[in-house]
Amino acid sequence: MTETNIEALVRSLVTPLLKHPDDLTIHQTTDDRFDRYVVxxxxxxxxxLIGRQGHxxxxxRTVVEGARPRRSNSKKVRLLINDHRH
Known part of the structure:
Protein backbone atom coordinates (compact mmCIF):
# COMPACT_ATOMS: atom_id res chain seq x y z
CA MET A 1 0.00 0.00 0.00
CA THR A 2 1.23 3.49 -0.78
CA GLU A 3 1.33 6.17 1.86
CA THR A 4 -0.77 9.26 1.25
CA ASN A 5 0.96 12.60 0.88
CA ILE A 6 -1.10 14.57 3.41
CA GLU A 7 0.18 17.98 2.32
CA ALA A 8 -0.78 17.32 -1.31
CA LEU A 9 -4.20 16.06 -0.17
CA VAL A 10 -4.81 19.21 1.91
CA ARG A 11 -3.69 21.41 -0.98
CA SER A 12 -6.01 19.65 -3.44
CA LEU A 13 -8.98 19.93 -1.06
CA VAL A 14 -8.42 23.55 -0.04
CA THR A 15 -7.44 25.19 -3.34
CA PRO A 16 -10.90 25.06 -5.00
CA LEU A 17 -12.43 26.81 -1.97
CA LEU A 18 -10.20 29.88 -2.19
CA LYS A 19 -10.53 33.15 -4.10
CA HIS A 20 -6.78 33.73 -3.69
CA PRO A 21 -5.22 30.27 -4.18
CA ASP A 22 -1.75 31.76 -4.76
CA ASP A 23 -1.63 32.84 -1.09
CA LEU A 24 -2.04 29.27 0.20
CA THR A 25 0.86 27.95 2.28
CA ILE A 26 1.00 24.77 4.33
CA HIS A 27 3.57 24.26 7.08
CA GLN A 28 4.17 20.87 8.67
CA THR A 29 5.45 20.38 12.20
CA THR A 30 5.94 17.08 13.97
CA ASP A 31 6.20 16.02 17.58
CA ASP A 32 6.00 12.62 19.27
CA ARG A 33 2.17 12.43 19.07
CA PHE A 34 1.04 14.53 16.09
CA ASP A 35 1.83 15.60 12.57
CA ARG A 36 0.46 19.16 12.42
CA TYR A 37 -0.40 20.88 9.17
CA VAL A 38 -0.94 24.63 9.54
CA VAL A 39 -2.85 26.16 6.64
CA LEU A 49 -12.17 27.69 4.63
CA ILE A 50 -13.80 27.46 8.05
CA GLY A 51 -17.40 27.57 6.79
CA ARG A 52 -20.57 28.26 8.70
CA GLN A 53 -20.27 26.97 12.24
CA GLY A 54 -17.01 25.25 11.23
CA HIS A 55 -18.62 22.66 8.96
CA ARG A 61 -10.27 17.36 9.16
CA THR A 62 -12.36 14.21 8.74
CA VAL A 63 -10.97 13.52 5.26
CA VAL A 64 -7.37 14.21 6.30
CA GLU A 65 -7.65 12.04 9.42
CA GLY A 66 -9.16 9.23 7.33
CA ALA A 67 -6.24 9.34 4.90
CA ARG A 68 -3.54 8.74 7.49
CA PRO A 69 -1.99 5.27 7.72
CA ARG A 70 -3.55 2.92 10.26
CA ARG A 71 -0.33 1.43 11.54
CA SER A 72 -0.02 1.18 15.29
CA ASN A 73 2.96 3.53 15.35
CA SER A 74 1.53 6.21 13.04
CA LYS A 75 0.96 9.66 14.46
CA LYS A 76 -2.36 11.43 14.51
CA VAL A 77 -2.84 14.22 12.00
CA ARG A 78 -3.90 17.70 13.08
CA LEU A 79 -5.15 20.23 10.54
CA LEU A 80 -4.96 23.80 11.86
CA ILE A 81 -6.29 26.85 10.03
CA ASN A 82 -4.41 30.04 10.84
CA ASP A 83 -7.07 32.64 11.62
CA HIS A 84 -5.45 36.03 11.05
CA ARG A 85 -7.97 37.79 13.28
CA HIS A 86 -6.39 36.51 16.51
Whole structure:
Protein backbone atom coordinates (compact mmCIF):
# COMPACT_ATOMS: atom_id res chain seq x y z
CA MET A 1 0.00 0.00 0.00
CA THR A 2 1.23 3.49 -0.78
CA GLU A 3 1.33 6.17 1.86
CA THR A 4 -0.77 9.26 1.25
CA ASN A 5 0.96 12.60 0.88
CA ILE A 6 -1.10 14.57 3.41
CA GLU A 7 0.18 17.98 2.32
CA ALA A 8 -0.78 17.32 -1.31
CA LEU A 9 -4.20 16.06 -0.17
CA VAL A 10 -4.81 19.21 1.91
CA ARG A 11 -3.69 21.41 -0.98
CA SER A 12 -6.01 19.65 -3.44
CA LEU A 13 -8.98 19.93 -1.06
CA VAL A 14 -8.42 23.55 -0.04
CA THR A 15 -7.44 25.19 -3.34
CA PRO A 16 -10.90 25.06 -5.00
CA LEU A 17 -12.43 26.81 -1.97
CA LEU A 18 -10.20 29.88 -2.19
CA LYS A 19 -10.53 33.15 -4.10
CA HIS A 20 -6.78 33.73 -3.69
CA PRO A 21 -5.22 30.27 -4.18
CA ASP A 22 -1.75 31.76 -4.76
CA ASP A 23 -1.63 32.84 -1.09
CA LEU A 24 -2.04 29.27 0.20
CA THR A 25 0.86 27.95 2.28
CA ILE A 26 1.00 24.77 4.33
CA HIS A 27 3.57 24.26 7.08
CA GLN A 28 4.17 20.87 8.67
CA THR A 29 5.45 20.38 12.20
CA THR A 30 5.94 17.08 13.97
CA ASP A 31 6.20 16.02 17.58
CA ASP A 32 6.00 12.62 19.27
CA ARG A 33 2.17 12.43 19.07
CA PHE A 34 1.04 14.53 16.09
CA ASP A 35 1.83 15.60 12.57
CA ARG A 36 0.46 19.16 12.42
CA TYR A 37 -0.40 20.88 9.17
CA VAL A 38 -0.94 24.63 9.54
CA VAL A 39 -2.85 26.16 6.64
CA UNK A 40 -2.29 29.86 5.93
CA UNK A 41 -4.58 31.60 3.44
CA UNK A 42 -5.42 35.16 2.43
CA UNK A 43 -7.34 36.86 5.29
CA UNK A 44 -10.48 37.16 3.15
CA UNK A 45 -10.46 33.38 2.52
CA UNK A 46 -10.35 32.28 6.16
CA UNK A 47 -14.14 32.31 6.47
CA UNK A 48 -14.54 30.30 3.27
CA LEU A 49 -12.17 27.69 4.63
CA ILE A 50 -13.80 27.46 8.05
CA GLY A 51 -17.40 27.57 6.79
CA ARG A 52 -20.57 28.26 8.70
CA GLN A 53 -20.27 26.97 12.24
CA GLY A 54 -17.01 25.25 11.23
CA HIS A 55 -18.62 22.66 8.96
CA UNK A 56 -16.10 22.98 6.11
CA UNK A 57 -13.13 22.80 8.49
CA UNK A 58 -14.64 19.79 10.22
CA UNK A 59 -15.15 18.00 6.90
CA UNK A 60 -11.56 18.74 5.85
CA ARG A 61 -10.27 17.36 9.16
CA THR A 62 -12.36 14.21 8.74
CA VAL A 63 -10.97 13.52 5.26
CA VAL A 64 -7.37 14.21 6.30
CA GLU A 65 -7.65 12.04 9.42
CA GLY A 66 -9.16 9.23 7.33
CA ALA A 67 -6.24 9.34 4.90
CA ARG A 68 -3.54 8.74 7.49
CA PRO A 69 -1.99 5.27 7.72
CA ARG A 70 -3.55 2.92 10.26
CA ARG A 71 -0.33 1.43 11.54
CA SER A 72 -0.02 1.18 15.29
CA ASN A 73 2.96 3.53 15.35
CA SER A 74 1.53 6.21 13.04
CA LYS A 75 0.96 9.66 14.46
CA LYS A 76 -2.36 11.43 14.51
CA VAL A 77 -2.84 14.22 12.00
CA ARG A 78 -3.90 17.70 13.08
CA LEU A 79 -5.15 20.23 10.54
CA LEU A 80 -4.96 23.80 11.86
CA ILE A 81 -6.29 26.85 10.03
CA ASN A 82 -4.41 30.04 10.84
CA ASP A 83 -7.07 32.64 11.62
CA HIS A 84 -5.45 36.03 11.05
CA ARG A 85 -7.97 37.79 13.28
CA HIS A 86 -6.39 36.51 16.51
Missing amino acids: DVHPSDVGR VASAL
